Amino acid sequence: MLLATPQTMHFEAPLALKSGASIRAYKLTFETYGTLNADKSNAVLVCHALNASHHVAGTYAGQAKSEGWWDSMIGPGKPVDTSRFFVIGVNNLGSCFGTTGPMHANPDSPDGQVYGADFPVVTVEDWVNTQALLLDRLGIETLAAVMGGSLGGMQALGWALQYPQRVRRAVVIASAPNLTAENIAFNEVARRAIVTDPDFHGGNFYQHSVVPKRGLRIARMIGHITYLSDDVMNEKFGRTLRANVAETAGNYLYSTQDVEFQIESYLRYQGDKFADYFDANTYLLITRALDYFDPARDYGGSLSAALERATCKFLLVSFVTDWRFAPSRSRELVKALLDNQRDVSYAEIDAPHGHDAFLLDDARYHGVVRAYFDAIAQEVGV
């Protein structure tokens, strides 16, 4: 059993952000699993997506059901084997699980106010830079691998582009070279739900001791729909009525506001849970980082030209029922890497779970990742 312990690292020096703004006196919260070997060649950085954190694997002492978000993938004997690799999970700047974010005091505020809406806009590139600074502190020059799913995959790709000499392999799962208009559209609806919640107060709700829960709930409900495939939703919920259907002898309630179908109950529950722990400004920041990521943008839209810098080896994985980050988007990446004669492995997994599949335990998927990390272990001699 893997015990996880969050750690924190402070950074005083200002960091220039892609937006032109900068941030100083910030902290990064992270966890590590396994042991860094003598030549520091076995480090694996795991990047998180929208609503996850540094807590990638293991459990917290005395806390049942506190497994990390990728615990099925990472741990002793698992596909990313922490008895061989030193795995690092970092909470990204602007998030809400320990790393400096909008809910923390702004060091440039004369009266110690929290950032709120003034937290600078952060990008995938900025996160990669902060992760590199953390690795510097940990004395790790080169990563055996950087890996992530969805937005985490964009960071893995960002590493290959920004620090090509510091990465041996990049594992990019259920990701894309940029968001489609539809992806941006879903993000925008979620953001509008949050921003137009009267409890948002322009992002400075902390001073009003309220939380824009209505908006967060809607954002999460939209997210959940897009993470699942139509098929898996039909299989899990279909048109099944609410749990207390016996009370109406199996009939509809005929109500516009009460829960009638189980899918409604599920979404409301997920929305409520999320609104209790997630920060509204973080949601805006992280969805914007997704929108902005677009490495081809500085290369006249040519992804092949953009990826020329990326010299490491790649594993890409996509899932056929993922309509949020469809296999066609991973194939764009594969093609652009092959255009540059890069070493690319690609697996398209026929899992039914939609985008969520990257978090789940599918034997074919895990088999591919395990084989890939076995090869890395051999390469770095662990």
Next chain:
Amino acid sequence: MLLATPQTMHFEAPLALKSGASIRAYKLTFETYGTLNADKSNAVLVCHALNASHHVAGTYAGQAKSEGWWDSMIGPGKPVDTSRFFVIGVNNLGSCFGTTGPMHANPDSPDGQVYGADFPVVTVEDWVNTQALLLDRLGIETLAAVMGGSLGGMQALGWALQYPQRVRRAVVIASAPNLTAENIAFNEVARRAIVTDPDFHGGNFYQHSVVPKRGLRIARMIGHITYLSDDVMNEKFGRTLRANVAETAGNYLYSTQDVEFQIESYLRYQGDKFADYFDANTYLLITRALDYFDPARDYGGSLSAALERATCKFLLVSFVTDWRFAPSRSRELVKALLDNQRDVSYAEIDAPHGHDAFLLDDARYHGVVRAYFDAIAQEVGV
């Protein structure tokens, strides 16, 4: 040029609704185009979907750009030719374009209060019943055809089931035998956005002289995303930045709340426009009618058994990029009708526009409908 004139018909007698409730002293607003022939055999009823109305075709005198929502399909010389057919459009009970709805006075309220949240839940079956009562008043016993797209297609199917002897042909476009879990999920998110808007006041916002515009905007934005295909969104908007991008020399604004991409601007505009004219309670009622429609439900889930009652001829049309009412759902209907040896024509149109395609002018689509109505014209001798 077709001039449209709304008319209103009052119904005093109580109408029993599927929910067990009833409604009395209501009015239906409708329009007719073309001339009813002597033997009253050329009537075509057009049923509307979520946010449309009785104003199906033509324009209002002196009002430019007031075309009906299916004006490309219906009119003199058009696929449904009003120089041969007598076409009727009816605004459905609970809607907000003239027919009695939640914004109207409840005749059972002692102090003349409007219905608000007390408006009874209405179903596709109830709408079909009201449409039949209207036809009774117009002296029309048998429809040459009933037609509709999306929720309108469900009503056309409902006609074939509830009044099989009164329909010659049913034209069911971009529709489905019921909603999937994902469809219900999108409806539920839209409803929660409306219901949790503080200006909703439990559905009785009229008395507070406010409108839950925030919720309506979110509902409409979600709707728009699901009406379009991913492809057409990429083609129309892609990742194109806002109109004033020259002001930032082509760069991102780096803002979480301002419009950055054109797709955001489009969705906000559509949301604002919708919130200015659509009724929030109507939105709840109509999405619920969608959720509830499920003719197979009373037949142990067997659509074939449910459709045995439907004896008319059918035309079904679906669009390959429609992921809200996918072709597979129309094929379920086709199969169930063929199981009953019904006369079914089916066209699957390779149009790029997603669910919205049913409202657009596609030559192959209109060709199919035109040919089908030519056959009807021959059958009824017009």
